[in-house]
Amino acid sequence: MKTLKQIFPPLLLLMILYVQIVSLYVNYSIYDSRELAILFAWIPLFTLPYILTRKKVIYKIAVTLFFVAGFINLSHLLILKGPVTASSLFILLNTNIREASEFMELKSSGLMLLTIPYLLLFVIAARNVKPVKIHPKNSYIIIIVLLFSSIFLAENLIHGRLIRKGIPQTAKALVSFADEIKTYKALKKRKVTKHEVDFKTSELEQQTFVLIIGESCNRNHMSLYNYAKKTNPKLEQRNDIIVFNNVVSPYSNTLGSVLSALTESNLENKMGFDKSVSLIDIFHSINFKTFWLSNQSPIGIWDNAIYNLAQTSDVSIFVNNAGNTSFESTYLSSYDERLFGTLHTALKDDSQNKFIVIHLMGSHSAYSKRYPPDYDVFTSHTNNKEQLINAYDNSILYNDFIVDSMFNILSYYSSQTYETISSCIYFSDHGENVYDENDNAGHDYSGSMPKSNVEIPFIVWLSTEYKNKFSEKNSAILSNTDLPFVSDDLFHAVLDLNDITSKIYSKNRSLFNPDFNAERRRILEDNMDYDLK
Numbered sequence: 001m002k003t004l005k006q007i008f009p010p011l012l013l014l015m016i017l018y019v020q021i022v023s024l025y026v027n028y029s030i031y032d033s034r035e036l037a038i039l040f041a042w043i044p045l046f047t048l049p050y051i052l053t054r055k056k057v058i059y060k061i062a063v064t065l066f067f068v069a070g071f072i073n074l075s076h077l078l079i080l081k082g083p084v085t086a087s088s089l090f091i092l093l094n095t096n097i098r099e100a101s102e103f104m105e106l107k108s109s110g111l112m113l114l115t116i117p118y119l120l121l122f123v124i125a126a127r128n129v130k131p132v133k134i135h136p137k138n139s140y141i142i143i144i145v146l147l148f149s150s151i152f153l154a155e156n157l158i159h160g161r162l163i164r165k166g167i168p169q170t171a172k173a174l175v176s177f178a179d180e181i182k183t184y185k186a187l188k189k190r191k192v193t194k195h196e197v198d199f200k201t202s203e204l205e206q207q208t209f210v211l212i213i214g215e216s217c218n219r220n221h222m223s224l225y226n227y228a229k230k231t232n233p234k235l236e237q238r239n240d241i242i243v244f245n246n247v248v249s250p251y252s253n254t255l256g257s258v259l260s261a262l263t264e265s266n267l268e269n270k271m272g273f274d275k276s277v278s279l280i281d282i283f284h285s286i287n288f289k290t291f292w293l294s295n296q297s298p299i300g301i302w303d304n305a306i307y308n309l310a311q312t313s314d315v316s317i318f319v320n321n322a323g324n325t326s327f328e329s330t331y332l333s334s335y336d337e338r339l340f341g342t343l344h345t346a347l348k349d350d351s352q353n354k355f356i357v358i359h360l361m362g363s364h365s366a367y368s369k370r371y372p373p374d375y376d377v378f379t380s381h382t383n384n385k386e387q388l389i390n391a392y393d394n395s396i397l398y399n400d401f402i403v404d405s406m407f408n409i410l411s412y413y414s415s416q417t418y419e420t421i422s423s424c425i426y427f428s429d430h431g432e433n434v435y436d437e438n439d440n441a442g443h444d445y446s447g448s449m450p451k452s453n454v455e456i457p458f459i460v461w462l463s464t465e466y467k468n469k470f471s472e473k474n475s476a477i478l479s480n481t482d483l484p485f486v487s488d489d490l491f492h493a494v495l496d497l498n499d500i501t502s503k504i505y506s507k508n509r510s511l512f513n514p515d516f517n518a519e520r521r522r523i524l525e526d527n528m529d530y531d532l533k
């Protein structure tokens with residue numbers, strides 16, 4: 001027992017456990033008990049050097065290291081209600097804190113007082129150095145403990161997951177963060193640019209446009225598009241939406257699809273995304289305040305270019321900071337309803353004109369992580385495939401609630417402020433093949449791209465004020481719902497919808513225009529004509 005106490009000094013243990021207890025108290029739903037095992041594996045590696053050298057300063061260094069790591073994690077927990085991660089460090093570095101706190105409802109409140117006992121524990125633990133007294137016949141205990149620690153660490157190391165699953169949270173966040181910064185620095189930071197733009201028919205009005213970007217939503221799994229399972233009970237009830245039924249995405253991945261939809265780049269001009277004018281540039285140039293509200297991971301090699309674009313907005317808020325990598329964040333639950341509050345805050349903003357982009361997590365794999373238990377509605381299955389399809393359909397059902405609620409929120413704000421002309425588009429970045437074709441699930445493919453990868457929902461919502469003010473535009477929109485469209489030309493459709501014109505605007509690329517070119521051949525990412533498949 002005495003020997004164990006030397007390896008695991010009770011005061012040091014108390015200090016370390018304190019952070020774990022607070023973490024359970026603050027947010028038990030995201031508590032990871034593995035963290036405790038990891039800490040126990042690491043403690044001996046820090047206390048044994050003292051036992052062997054009998055130098056007090058070594059003990060004090062060990063206590064201080066655990067204290068600093070714990071303090072970072074503890075203050076993060078108390079302010080952001082979750083453990084420190086690379087994502088949150090990334091956000092903190094890139095965000096205007098005052099603005100972010102308004103959106104994320106950060107409360108530094110009385111909870112911060114919980115750091116005081118921790119500070120006291122540190123002072124006591126650091127001062128209380130017990131002299132080393134280990135009887136030689138007890139040295140086998142040291143060997144056993146050391147063996148356990150080394151096996152734990154070696155096992156994680158061999159499986160290539162030491163960083164992911166073998167080191168304490170704070171260390172993991174710092175290592176992943178350093179890694180991320182290296183990748184991020186390699187990319188040039190995009191800046192918002194001014195362009196010559198004008199309103200076509202009117203002078204500047206009070207105007208709000210919301211663009212909801214979905215994720216991996218295959219419209220053939222939506223009952224709004226005649227899917228057999230009732231996955232759209234809410235949207236089907238609405239009589240104020242306009243449903244387009246022949247829209248496909250240019251690419252089968254998030255990066256290409258989102259960037260080509262939001263910039264002048266398209267499948268034919270193949271302009272570099274970083275050199276293309278974006279919708280944010282356009283709205284900025286015509287004095288709209290621009291917002292980017294996202295539930296996707298801010299970090300990761302795939303998402304960095306999107307993060308770069310998001311950062312050109314006046315306000316960019318990322319609510320999903322639980323992952324150390326974008327891959328990890330896809331396995332954690334961060335439900336899209338977390339964006340309701342940020343949408344309210346953006347709509348309440350007192351700027352006259354607003355362009356709000358909402359980036360959902362939608363139906364990103366793993367599907368079962370995308371919806372709360374209440375939406376676990378489709379469950380009956382006889383095999384793994386059916387089970388996966390059920391999970392996907394449940395995520396579509398939850399997405400029905402999300403998109404419907406966002407239309408309601410916008411509708412509420414439009415009715416509150418009678419003079420605001422508001423409009424909204426919901427579309428998915430790309431589709432998803434969920435055993436619809438090729439006995440495959442996902443949105444990767446080889447050879448010819450499955451249609452399910454690109455067949456996306458595309459829905460327009462207009463306020464009464466909008467329809468009154470732009471009645472001709474409303475008729476054009478209504479008469480084009482069956483026309484074939486690729487979302488890489490969304491840029492032009494959005495300018496048209498908002499009555500904006502510019503040198504780079506092309507009316508025959510706008511789905512909402514009477515002069516829209518419905519003859520465009522839809523040669524997508526795989527270089528094949530979608531309409532000939």
Ligand SMILES: [Zn+2]
Pocket residue numbers: 215216253254255429430
């Ligand atoms: Zn995607």
